[in-house]
Amino acid sequence: MSVAVETTVSRVSLPLPTHFSHAEQSFSLKKRHVPFSLSSASTSSYSSPARLSHSLPPLPPSKGCPPLSRMFPQHQSPWTPLSCSLSKSPPPNSVYDPSKRQSYFSQCFTNLGLLGRGSFGEVYKVQSNEDGCQYAVKRSAHRFRGNGERIRSVREARNHERLCPHPHILNFVAAWEECGRLYIQTELCSTSLLLHAESQPPGPDEPAAWAYLCDLLSALQHLHSHGFVHLDLKPANVLITDSGRLKLADFGLLLELKQKSTESVEGKVREDVQEGDPRYMAPELLRGEYGPAADVFSLGVSILELACNIEVPNGGEGWQQLRQGCLPSEFTSGLSTELQAVLQMMLAPEPSERPTVSELLALPAVKKHRWKRRIYLIVAETVLTLASLCQLVVCFGCRLLSSLHLSFLPRWTKPVPCTPPKDSWDRDLTLPLSAMHADSGSPEEDAVFLLDPTDPELSPTFSHRVRSRLTMESTSTPLPGSPTHDHRSPAHTPTLSNLGDWSSCNLAHTPSSIHSNGTCHTLTPSVSPIHAELHSDSVNEKSTQSRLSSSARSSQRRGRSNWVTSEEALPRPSFEPKNLLSLFDETTLEGQP
Numbered sequence: 235m236s237v238a239v240e241t242t243v244s245r246v247s248l249p250l251p252t253h254f255s256h257a258e259q260s261f262s263l264k265k266r267h268v269p270f271s272l273s274s275a276s277t278s279s280y281s282s283p284a285r286l287s288h289s290l291p292p293l294p295p296s297k298g299c300p301p302l303s304r305m306f307p308q309h310q311s312p313w314t315p316l317s318c319s320l321s322k323s324p325p326p327n328s329v330y331d332p333s334k335r336q337s338y339f340s341q342c343f344t345n346l347g348l349l350g351r352g353s354f355g356e357v358y359k360v361q362s363n364e365d366g367c368q369y370a371v372k373r374s375a376h377r378f379r380g381n382g383e384r385i386r387s388v389r390e391a392r393n394h395e396r397l398c399p400h401p402h403i404l405n406f407v408a409a410w411e412e413c414g415r416l417y418i419q420t421e422l423c424s425t426s427l428l429l430h431a432e433s434q435p436p437g438p439d440e441p442a443a444w445a446y447l448c449d450l451l452s453a454l455q456h457l458h459s460h461g462f463v464h465l466d467l468k469p470a471n472v473l474i475t476d477s478g479r480l481k482l483a484d485f486g487l488l489l490e491l492k493q494k495s496t497e498s499v500e501g502k503v504r505e506d507v508q509e510g511d512p513r514y515m516a517p518e519l520l521r522g523e524y525g526p527a528a529d530v531f532s533l534g535v536s537i538l539e540l541a542c543n544i545e546v547p548n549g550g551e552g553w554q555q556l557r558q559g560c561l562p563s564e565f566t567s568g569l570s571t572e573l574q575a576v577l578q579m580m581l582a583p584e585p586s587e588r589p590t591v592s593e594l595l596a597l598p599a600v601k602k603h604r605w606k607r608r609i610y611l612i613v614a615e616t617v618l619t620l621a622s623l624c625q626l627v628v629c630f631g632c633r634l635l636s637s638l639h640l641s642f643l644p645r646w647t648k649p650v651p652c653t654p655p656k657d658s659w660d661r662d663l664t665l666p667l668s669a670m671h672a673d674s675g676s677p678e679e680d681a682v683f684l685l686d687p688t689d690p691e692l693s694p695t696f697s698h699r700v701r702s703r704l705t706m707e708s709t710s711t712p713l714p715g716s717p718t719h720d721h722r723s724p725a726h727t728p729t730l731s732n733l734g735d736w737s738s739c740n741l742a743h744t745p746s747s748i749h750s751n752g753t754c755h756t757l758t759p760s761v762s763p764i765h766a767e768l769h770s771d772s773v774n775e776k777s778t779q780s781r782l783s784s785s786a787r788s789s790q791r792r793g794r795s796n797w798v799t800s801e802e803a804l805p806r807p808s809f810e811p812k813n814l815l816s817l818f819d820e821t822t823l824e825g826q827p
């Protein structure tokens with residue numbers, strides 16, 4: 235079935251989101267197909283002094299935390315649990331002792347490094363001192379400025395908790411407030427869907443797009459059936475686990491559609507609702523109509539982007555056309571008629587014309603792909619579990635062998651002290667709580683987050699130094715941003731001049747490898763400060779290049795700084811969703827006459 239693009243739809247331009255007057259209107263630059271190693275520091279927000287000059291002025295001091303006396307030590311803990319999980323079962327006193335001066339975060343976690351940074355805050359990879367498992371902890375970038383902001387943040391955390399557990403929603407663990415900042419502890423994922431998609435080779439990837447569609451429809455069904463709408467669905471807000479399972483995240487704009495009969499939300503302008511990303515925004519949101527259909531539209535745009543490997547426009551003619559039901563046939567013609575039809579339905583201009591999530595899940599094509607997807611995830615997750623079990627057994631065996639072997643050896647040397655000198659423990663453990671009260675809005679003044687003073691994002695000039703070092707180390711490959719590398723050169727930027735209005739859709743996804751998760755590590759329930767320091771040093775050392783690379787690509791693409799570490803050198807499993815799906819396709823084909 236061919237999907238003819240309807241041109242009879244109204245050509246009346248839609249009003250633009252309020253912040254569009256400040257946004258770029260033209261999106262003709264394509265993503266650069268720069269090798270991963272080259273893209274490192276080129277596009278980070280600190281890559282050039284010119285960029286820095288556009289940065290926002292420092293935030294005014296917030297009033298979220300009472301002023302502290304420098305004369306008298308503060309012993310009162312500013313820690314408040316915000317989630318039911320934490321209120322019901324707080325950590326034992328052996329893990330968190332409120333009478334100690336250290337923050338809740340530093341007592342309960344070992345900080346393993348920065349995973350990424352968004353507009354809301356920073357996300358850290360941590361190891362729990364209570365159960366030894368690894369998690370992600372998201373900390374708001376600045377303190378609550380006013381009660382309204384605090385209420386919104388607390389609501390985000392509580393709503394997130396209410397939505398869990400679900401296999402396609404990022405698993406919530408705990409939330410708390412400390413010194414006027416919100417902390418949300420969640421399961422640790424591998425990376426975001428956006429970064430994962432960017433690491434794939436260029437060109438359409440329909441099997442992967444079907445897999446993403448199935449996972450996200452399942453997540454949306456859960457949300458909508460509980461009376462919520464996400465309102466900010468996009469690849470950057472979807473995380474991906476080691477097995478390739480998608481997890482919907484970022485519930486900052488989540489809206490609860492309360493009893494429609496008494497308090498109608500749809501068709502009513504809500505003043506407290508914030509705008510999401512304009513690239514994925516449904517047209518009716520501009521009229522103040524909030525409903526589940528808006529999520530269906532955003533999911534349609536996301537799948538279009540991922541299936542065709544394009545970057546969708548956030549303004550201009552292409553943006554208008556997409557909201558009038560015109561798909562970019564230059565790109566969608568490579569897709570199957572089934573997927574084209576589904577996308578066309580999801581991107582209907584009128585919310586009432588769009589299918590609901592349940593209707594989409596009932597489509598035969600979606601059902602078929604959902605079934606394959608389920609099998610794939612079961613196999614992938616079983617293999618991963620077996621692999622980590624094997625790793626544990628091997629580790630245990632090695633330790634046993636070495637201890638047996640050593641017991642036969644005469645003790646020639648003095649035993650090496652296995653604990654650090656006391657003063658180093660003291661140094662680490664007496665991080666003053668008052669350090670956390672400084673409202674810098676930056677991690678520099680928060681001793682808990684001081685992992686590596688040479689962290690590139692802490693020092694704009696550092697990325698410069700790293701780039702120089704990288705340039706020296708890889709003289710054969712000129713760095714983007716360096717005089718020898720022009721990332722806008724034709725070699726990296728194929729033209730789209732023949733693509734008419736859809737030239738604003740950029741070819742996407744530079745090849746790279748950004749898998750950053752290290753869940754295969756053998757976990758140590760308690761890590762000594764020295765171990766932690768050594769570990770984090772080496773982690774930061776190893777991850778500097780890759781962090782620069784991935785974040786650079788991300789900021790290049792999105793115009794903001796996302797820092798993703800790839801500190802773990804452990805290999806990721808090589809199977810991917812599309813490999814297994816193609817295996818199924820091959821099997822099906824073989825079975826046919």
Ligand SMILES: Nc1ncnc2c1ncn2[C@@H]1O[C@H](COP(=O)(O)OP(=O)(O)OP(=O)(O)O)[C@@H](O)[C@H]1O
Nearest residue numbers: 349350351352353354355357370421422423426796
């Ligand atoms: N649970 C997690 N596991 C692994 N990585 C994560 C996790 N949560 C976030 N990240 C990484 O951190 C980055 C920034 O996080 P996130 O997008 O949630 O911050 P944000 O401030 O909400 O962003 P924004 O509001 O701009 O969308 C993500 O792009 C992702 O790479």
